[in-house]
Structures are given as C-alpha cells and as structure tokens.
Amino acid sequence: MAGSSEGKKSNAKANIGGKKKEVKKETGLGISNKKDENFGEWYSEVVVSGEMIEYYDISGCYILRPWTMSIWEIMQTFFDAAIKKMKIKNCYFPLFVSPGVLEREKDHIEGFAPEVAWVTKSGKSELEVPIAIRPTSETVMYPYYSKWIRGHRDLPLKLNQWCNVVRWEFSNPTPFIRSREFLWQEGHTAFATKAEADTEVLEILELYRRIYEEFLAIPVIKGKKSELEKFAGGHYTTSVEAFIPTTGRGVQGATSHCLGQNFAKMFEINFENEKGEKAMVWQNSWAYSTRTIGVMVMVHGDDKGLVLPPKVASVQVIVIPVPYKDADTQGIFDACAATVNTLSEAGFRVEADFRDNYSPGWKYSHWEMKGVPLRIEIGPKDLANSQVRVVRRDNSAKIDISMANLVEQVEELLANVQQSLFDVAKQKRDACIQIVKTWDEFVEALGQKKMILAPWCDEEEVEKDVKARTKGEMGAAKSLCSPFDQPELPEGTICFASGKPARKWTYWGRSY
Numbered sequence: 001m002a003g004s005s006e007g008k009k010s011n012a013k014a015n016i017g018g019k020k021k022e023v024k025k026e027t028g029l030g031i032s033n034k035k036d037e038n039f040g041e042w043y044s045e046v047v048v049s050g051e052m053i054e055y056y057d058i059s060g061c062y063i064l065r066p067w068t069m070s071i072w073e074i075m076q077t078f079f080d081a082a083i084k085k086m087k088i089k090n091c092y093f094p095l096f097v098s099p100g101v102l103e104r105e106k107d108h109i110e111g112f113a114p115e116v117a118w119v120t121k122s123g124k125s126e127l128e129v130p131i132a133i134r135p136t137s138e139t140v141m142y143p144y145y146s147k148w149i150r151g152h153r154d155l156p157l158k159l160n161q162w163c164n165v166v167r168w169e170f171s172n173p174t175p176f177i178r179s180r181e182f183l184w185q186e187g188h189t190a191f192a193t194k195a196e197a198d199t200e201v202l203e204i205l206e207l208y209r210r211i212y213e214e215f216l217a218i219p220v221i222k223g224k225k226s227e228l229e230k231f232a233g234g235h236y237t238t239s240v241e242a243f244i245p246t247t248g249r250g251v252q253g254a255t256s257h258c259l260g261q262n263f264a265k266m267f268e269i270n271f272e273n274e275k276g277e278k279a280m281v282w283q284n285s286w287a288y289s290t291r292t293i294g295v296m297v298m299v300h301g302d303d304k305g306l307v308l309p310p311k312v313a314s315v316q317v318i319v320i321p322v323p324y325k326d327a328d329t330q331g332i333f334d335a336c337a338a339t340v341n342t343l344s345e346a347g348f349r350v351e352a353d354f355r356d357n358y359s360p361g362w363k364y365s366h367w368e369m370k371g372v373p374l375r376i377e378i379g380p381k382d383l384a385n386s387q388v389r390v391v392r393r394d395n396s397a398k399i400d401i402s403m404a405n406l407v408e409q410v411e412e413l414l415a416n417v418q419q420s421l422f423d424v425a426k427q428k429r430d431a432c433i434q435i436v437k438t439w440d441e442f443v444e445a446l447g448q449k450k451m452i453l454a455p456w457c458d459e460e461e462v463e464k465d466v467k468a469r470t471k472g473e474m475g476a477a478k479s480l481c482s483p484f485d486q487p488e489l490p491e492g493t494i495c496f497a498s499g500k501p502a503r504k505w506t507y508w509g510r511s512y
C-alpha cells in the first residue's frame with residue numbers, strides 16, 4: 001500500500017526526530033498546548049485552529065465560523081422538528097427591552113441587573129430613555145402573553161424563538177462557555193394547569209438529554225436544581241449536567257424551568273376557565289445555547305485538536321489523495337472523486353481535499369485539528385487493490401476497506417465512532433464520580449477534582465455554608481443537581497455538611 005505507507009513514513013520520520021516539534025516545523029500545523037497540562041490555553045488554541053472561533057476585538061465576543069454554525073444547525077434541525085411535533089411554534093420578539101417592563105420583574109432581575117447591557121445613545125445624542133438589550137426574553141414576551149391570553153381556548157400558548165442574547169459578564173470569558181453574546185433557543189409556554197406544565201418540563205429536558213447524549217456523545221445527568229441554584233423567578237428548575245474530567249468542573253448543559261404562576265402574577269396573565277372563573281396561567285421556560293458546543297470541545301478534544309462526533313460533523317469523511325512519485329496520479333484523483341460520489345450519494349457528508357499546494361501530511365494534520373471523524377487515504381497501492389485506507393480520528397485506528405464494501409463499512413465505522421466517543425466519555429465521567437458521606441471525604445474528593453454525590457439535608461443555609469467553606473482560588477463548590485435517578489437513601493443517613501437528617505442525594509462540585 002504505497003500511498004498509505006507514504007503517509008505513515010512521513011509521520012514516522014516526524015515522530016523519530018523530536019516528535020511534535022518536527023511535525024510543527026514540517027507542516028506549520030499542530031496544537032502546541034497539551035490538554036492535561038494547560039487546559040485553558042489548549043482550549044483556546046483548539047477552537048481557533050479548528051476554525052470554529054475567531055477572537056474579536058471586544059472581550060467576551062467571538063466570531064462563530066462556518067465549522068461552528070454547521071454543528072449548531074444540525075442540533076437546531078433536530079430540536080426544531082421535535083418541538084414542532086409538540087405543537088410549539090416559532091416566533092421572533094425584539095432585541096430591545098424598555099426599562100419599565102424590565103423592572104417589572106424586579107425581585108429576581110435584581111441579581112442579574114449588573115449584566116444587563118443598555119443602549120444610551122443614537123449617534124451623538126443621548127436617548128431620552130435608555131433601552132436594554134435582552135438578556136433573556138421573559139419581560140419582552142409576557143406583556144403580550146397577557147394580551148393574547150383571554151380564555152381557556154387561548155391555552156396552551158407555546159412559543160419558541162431562536163435568537164441571540166447579551167449578558168455583560170465580568171468573570172473570565174471563554175468561547176462558547178461564557179460569552180457576552182450567545183445564540184440559543186428560548187421556549188416560553190403557558191398552560192391552564194400545573195400538570196400540563198410539569199409534563200412539558202420533562203419532555204423538553206429529555207430533548208436536551210438527547211442533544212447531549214445522542215448528538216454530542218456526552219453523558220449528562222438529569223435532575224432538579226437546589227433552591228439556591230434554581231432560576232429565582234421560577235417555581236423549580238430542572239437541568240442536564242455535564243462534567244469536564246480534565247478540569248474537574250461540572251457544567252450546566254441546559255435548563256427547563258417550571259415558572260409556576262410567579263410571572264402570571266407580575267404580568268397579569270389571566271384567563272377565564274371552563275367554569276367562567278378568572279384563573280392564572282402556569283408557565284414554563286427552557287433554553288439550550290451554543291454552550292453545548294464548548295462542552296463538546298472540552299470533553300472530546302485531544303492533543304491533536306477537535307474531535308467531532310459524526311452526528312454533528314459537517315464533514316464526516318475527508319478523502320485525501322496520496323500521490324507518489326511516478327504513480328498514476330490521475331487514477332488516484334479519480335478514485336478519490338468516485339469515493340466522494342459514492343459516499344455522498346449514500347447520504348454521508350464527505351469532501352475531498354484536492355489542493356495541490358499542501359502535502360498529504362499537512363492535510364492529515366489539518367483535518368485532524370478540525371476533528372473530522374474519518375479520513376480516507378487513497379494511494380497507488382490502494383488503487384491497484386481497489387481499496388481505501390480509513391483512519392479514525394477518535395482512536396487513530398487504521399482499517400483497509402474494499403471499494404466494494406465502502407458504503408456499509410463507512411456507515412458502520414461512523415456509528416462505531418459515535419458510540420465509542422460516548423462510551424469513552426461516560427467511562428471517564430463515571431471514574432470522576434465519588435460518593436461521600438462526611439465533610440472530610442467531601443473536601444478530599446473536591447481536591448481530587450471529583451463530581452461528588454452526597455446525602456444532603458436540602459437546606460439553603462447549608463448550601464450557602466458549603467459555598468463559604470470551600471471558597472478559594474479555584475472557585476467555591478456548589479450543588480449541581482439532585483438526580484432524578486436517586487440511589488437508595490437508608491433511614492438515618494445524615495447530611496454530609498450539616499449532620500442533620502439527609503433528604504436526598506445531590507451532586508456537588510466546582511462548575512463553569
């Protein structure tokens with residue numbers, strides 16, 4: 001297999017003489033930071049070199065390049081179809097909020113107020129009334145819910161919008177994970193009964209679980225937020241929680257809130273029920289954002305760059321010709337084109353890299369940095385044997401497959417990569433979960449970057465105390481969620497932090 005072994009040879013050469021450095025010199029490519037050694041720098045380098053993000057000249061704002069947007073769009077296509085099946089309709093409300101309406105939400109906007117960005121000028125003149133930019137759209141939408149909902153026949157009202165929001169954060173910005181402007185969907189629904197609202201909260205949470213587990217290949221835990229960590233304006237908050245083993249931090253993946261009747265009271269969202277009595281609606285709101293993509297990079301990325309799960313990769317297979325000396329170059333190029341044709345007709349997202357100003361080795365590194373799940377190399381020997389060489393991005397395994405079985409084998413390999421990414425991520429996440437019973441065990445596990453499952457009394461004051469006692473350079477520990485899937489809690493179990501009777505198992509840790 002001359003073509004592929006040529007690729008191997010140049011790799012081997014690079015590996016012998018000085019490893020990474022030589023690769024860098026030879027190709028000008030490669031990630032210089034190591035995930036385990038310098039995670040923050042590694043992450044920035046990976047999202048930029050992988051052509052997902054470009055840094056912008058306003059801190060906390062990032063350019064989302066096509067490589068990012070295609071991932072976002074694949075998740076959007078899934079989620080949008082799923083909520084349409086639930087009879088949720090898309091709409092679009094304005095970006096701007098008048099101060100009067102924003103302040104109607106006073107109680108819980110209080111804590112968020114420092115993050116609200118305002119427009120105060122047009123040209124050189126001061127606006128008579130400054131205008132806020134939406135950090136979320138409750139206050140934008142609910143005055144109109146009040147207008148549109150009159151009788152029980154107007155319910156349920158189920159709207160969603162795909163939009164951007166702005167939160168002027170001051171803690172260290174991170175692409176996707178904490179940015180001052182981000183993309184999300186926000187769903188806002190109103191029902192006649194609490195039971196309907198409760199059901200929807202969980203249906204949406206299940207869709208969020210599927211985005212993480214089935215698309216992004218990231219295991220998540222479904223659960224309920226503590227009183228301290230829930231959305232203050234709501235009744236209760238459910239979430240999917242992911243974990244980044246390398247940093248030992250939890251990350252809230254998406255939230256689905258039951259708002260109860262709090263906003264209905266504030267915004268007077270009333271209706272006449274079937275008995276002709278005046279009643280208040282029950283509301284939910286729920287969102288997932290471009291943060292999902294950051295979690296994907298952090299969980300799967302490695303020292304060669306991005307690793308994309310096949311289900312979200314805009315290019316699932318990259319075909320690279322490996323011409324060699326006086327071999328039949330045209331034949332190799334034709335075989336590459338035919339491979340692309342066959343695979344794209346079978347429904348795969350596949351491209352060939354025919355650029356003649358880059359070597360095969362350079363192309364390997366380039367597409368590895370971009371995380372493409374499978375690379376197909378075609379050289380003279382492959383051509384002669386009517387086969388191609390496939391290299392997996394996730395584990396570097398090399399497999400020769402006959403052109404005759406191309407479609408079946410690629411399909412199987414992609415499914416395999418998808419499953420294996422999830423399995424490896426789950427195994428690493430599970431290895432970080434530590435069950436603790438006492439405060440000392442808790443502190444030790446926290447020092448070892450664990451995701452901690454502990455019996456808790458579920459008292460707000462105790463959570464505040466845990467935060468205070470763990471405050472430090474790395475940030476305080478907080479509750480992540482109480483999993484719906486609760487292990488048995490034997491009679492007499494006591495809270496790890498207060499010594500009072502425990503009421504539930506709760507996950508704790510440092511988080512993003």
Ligand code: 87F
Pocket residue numbers: 109112113115116135136137138167186187231255257285286287
């Ligand atoms: C920042 C500034 C102003 C979060 C904020 O989670 C207000 C807020 O209300 C704010 N940051 N929140 C909570 C958002 C709650 C809720 N909104 C709809 C969601 C899902 C989508």
